[in-house]
Amino acid sequence: MASSSTGMAPFERVAETLRQAVRTGRLQPGTKLPSNRELAKQEGVSLVTAQKAVGILQDEGWVIARPSVGVYVSDTQPAPQPPETLDELRQEVATLQATVTELKERVSDIERRQRPTKAD
Numbered sequence: 001m002a003s004s005s006t007g008m009a010p011f012e013r014v015a016e017t018l019r020q021a022v023r024t025g026r027l028q029p030g031t032k033l034p035s036n037r038e039l040a041k042q043e044g045v046s047l048v049t050a051q052k053a054v055g056i057l058q059d060e061g062w063v064i065a066r067p068s069v070g071v072y073v074s075d076t077q078p079a080p081q082p083p084e085t086l087d088e089l090r091q092e093v094a095t096l097q098a099t100v101t102e103l104k105e106r107v108s109d110i111e112r113r114q115r116p117t118k119a120d
Helices: 010-023 036-043 047-060 086-114
Strands: 063-066 070-073
Touching (some): 010 047, 047 063
16 A cells, blocks of 8 residues: 555655654644754754644644744644545545554454453
8 A cells, every 4th residue: 555645745744744643642732842953854854844844734733833942732633624636535545444454453353362262
């Protein structure tokens, strides 16, 4: 399956990486983001690219910049935007299908482990 960042500009890829970190809980509300220089280094992009990614996230409401203090994950996530193109919709469907498959496997594994054995 293609990566969800395929075809994205570097600043879009960095922004999406941070969005995913918030969605999955790796970045909690109130967490301070690394400096733009550190973010650029972590993501292997230029400082300007990192700044642009953080600016987009700020415009979308994912992060809040506090002058002279830093950039923090917002307490509330913006509402998800519907897909704008057929390719975006296909990517979302593929992601959902992969998630459902993973969940089915996890449930099956849990059920297998909970089955009584003959020794019980």
